Amino acid sequence: MIFNHFRLNNGIRLYFFSFSTPSIPHKSTIFARMIYYFSGTGNSKYVAELLALQLNQPLSDMTASDCPSAPSDGCESLGLVFPVYAWGTPSIVDQFIHSLRGCKAQYVWAVMTCGDDMGFTDHILAKALKRECGLTLHAAWSVQMPNTYVCLPGFDVDSPEVAERKVKQTIARIPAIAQHILNHEHTTDVHRGAMPYTKSYVLRPLFNATLVTDKYFHISDDCIRCGLCAKNCPLHNITDDLQWKGNCAGCLRCYHACPKRAIRFGQFTESKGQKNHILRHTANQHSH
Numbered sequence: 016m017i018f019n020h021f022r023l024n025n026g027i028r029l030y031f032f033s034f035s036t037p038s039i040p041h042k043s044t045i046f047a048r049m050i051y052y053f054s055g056t057g058n059s060k061y062v063a064e065l066l067a068l069q070l071n072q073p074l075s076d077m078t079a080s081d082c083p084s085a086p087s088d089g090c091e092s093l094g095l096v097f098p099v100y101a102w103g104t105p106s107i108v109d110q111f112i113h114s115l116r117g118c119k120a121q122y123v124w125a126v127m128t129c130g131d132d133m134g135f136t137d138h139i140l141a142k143a144l145k146r147e148c149g150l151t152l153h154a155a156w157s158v159q160m161p162n163t164y165v166c167l168p169g170f171d172v173d174s175p176e177v178a179e180r181k182v183k184q185t186i187a188r189i190p191a192i193a194q195h196i197l198n199h200e201h202t203t204d205v206h207r208g209a210m211p212y213t214k215s216y217v218l219r220p221l222f223n224a225t226l227v228t229d230k231y232f233h234i235s236d237d238c239i240r241c242g243l244c245a246k247n248c249p250l251h252n253i254t255d256d257l258q259w260k261g262n263c264a265g266c267l268r269c270y271h272a273c274p275k276r277a278i279r280f281g282q283f284t285e286s287k288g289q290k291n292h293i294l295r296h297t298a299n300q301h302s303h
């Protein structure tokens with residue numbers, strides 16, 4: 016039995032007995048909820064911000080120099096938001112997962128943005144989480160956002176109408192996704208598309224080996240040397256005199272951020288579009 020008191024505003028003390036021991040917060044009971052995002056051109060950042068608002072949870076950019084590390088103890092919920100690259104995880108996300116080693120999250124969820132379909136990205140993520148840090152992926156969603164991939168024939172940005180429709184549909188899904196996350200539900204709600212196995216396990220390795228590179232970038236005479244491409248690169252892979260340094264994640268932020276459409280990737284991007292809908296400005300915000 017414990018003898019306790021508390022003081023009223025007028026200074027009078029009220030005394031009472033309690034039969035329970037006072038709870039002294041132990042490090043392991045201080046639960047944390049974390050959301051980490053990576054975004055090449057702003058789509059995933061936008062989705063992550065909507066989720067963070069709904070969930071009232073802190074949000075950190077995986078590529079920020081001051082990105083806090085995940086707690087090794089007492090992490091109640093760990094969320095990852097990122098774009099699908101070649102029906103799998105971007106290399107920046109792979110590296111971030113490596114840095115999660117030691118994190119003991121009770122509930123792990125992921126929301127993956129894609130222009131169309133994501134193949135087995137959730138399986139690739141789940142395997143990496145298990146292999147690198149022993150974590151289980153409990154819930155996964157894919158949401159469609161405007162396409163940003165333009166480097167191969169047949170791939171281009173969406174028309175403003177299609178882009179807007181995708182954004183609206185995704186915004187409408189956020190409250191339900193957030194509620195599932197708050198309930199710690201185990202669920203998979205993803206759009207795999209046609210031939211997901213071939214895409215994720217045959218085409219993806221080929222894509223990563225040959226097309227995730229900066230050696231095909233070049234700049235046209237339209238360049239005004241504004242430096243936005245260099246300032247925006249999440250890996251600081253572009254020098255002030257506009258040389259690519261060989262450490263590229265293939266996110267195309269430099270391409271989409273260029274105000275003069277002066278950045279080209281190989282032969283096929285000259286007539287391609289840039290992100291031109293309401294989220295386009297977010298690509299430039301990364302420089303602030």
Ligand SMILES: Cc1cc2nc3c(=O)[nH]c(=O)nc-3n(C[C@H](O)[C@H](O)[C@H](O)COP(=O)(O)O)c2cc1C
Pocket residue numbers: 053054055056057058059060097098099100101102103128129130131132133159160161162163164265266267
């Ligand atoms: C290198 C690269 C690969 C992509 N691969 C896919 C893909 O496999 N499936 C898909 O539906 N969208 C793909 N996309 C489109 C993006 O996943 C989609 O536009 C995403 O919302 C971009 O998010 P961000 O703005 O946060 O970078 C790819 C984009 C890039 C740059």
Ligand code: SF4
Pocket residue numbers: 229247248249250251252253259262263264265266267268269270
């Ligand atoms: S060089 Fe361009 S495509 Fe490569 S990581 Fe930097 S911004 Fe992304």
Ligand code: SF4
Pocket residue numbers: 234237238239240241242243244245257272273274275276277278
């Ligand atoms: S963003 Fe475009 S215009 Fe600006 S420096 Fe880079 S290539 Fe040149």
